[in-house]
Amino acid sequence: MAGAVCNNPSRGRYEPMDPTVKNWIATSNYDLRTAEAMLKAGRYLYVVFMCHLSVEKMLKGIIAHQQPETIPPKTHQLIFLAQKAQLELPEEFKDFIQHIDNVSVVTRYPDDLRKLAKEFNRAAAQRILSETRALLQWLRQCLKSEE
Template identity: 45%
Template sequence: MRCFKFKAVKKHVSNWIKSSNYDLKTAEYMFKTQRYIYVLFMCHLSVEKLLKGLYEVVLEKVAPKTHNLIYLSKAVVLKLPEKHLETLESLNDLSIVTRYPEDIDALVKAFKKERVERYLKRTKELIKWLKKDKRLKIS
């Protein structure tokens, strides 16, 4: 029974990682098509999925249905460098406003190409750092 559980966890975590990669690639495509709000949304989602993969490995249970990156990072006891913590906090703060914008025109105006490009770059750096976590490398 233990072996079956391990195989199931391994497959599930692998799926989180693949899905995170897919979402990051989608963020890149959204950037090319100037759909900047969706870039931010997909950046958040990509990080969220990696954290959920870590959650399932570390806590050995199904990740909660939450979008709170801070909660997930604390649950898996991540020791984030300051620059990655800032990225995580920023993406976390943007989650609700990009998901449910109260004023789409104001949101689009606030997130121009250069600003969103910085978020995309910082997200890629954070994801690269997260993927180095040995706990994600289950064999």
């Protein structure tokens, strides 16, 4: 979704980036690199898990930047975090966040590992990683003009 622009109420305000916010962003980037490493290693369930974690931490970084007096909520629900960050997500990203929220729960608590491993093959993991990269790029725009 290259043409979509972040519609963030605090965008355009210049404020120095707080070390806490920088840490959320750094750990989000670290988790994305871990997802990439897991793809290379053939650990596809962990690609999904780490992609979810990367998005979660970026959203928490945005919340921490917008609301420095509050601690981001201790939740894994990406839709809730996006709402808390007051982001107007493009429909494509709303759908993806809903999808990765649903599949992440399954990867955290697998009932049947073999069945899950078939569902999350290399192609599925690559698709989720690609969509995660696009979403993170969009989310970074929400902070870019404020750095």
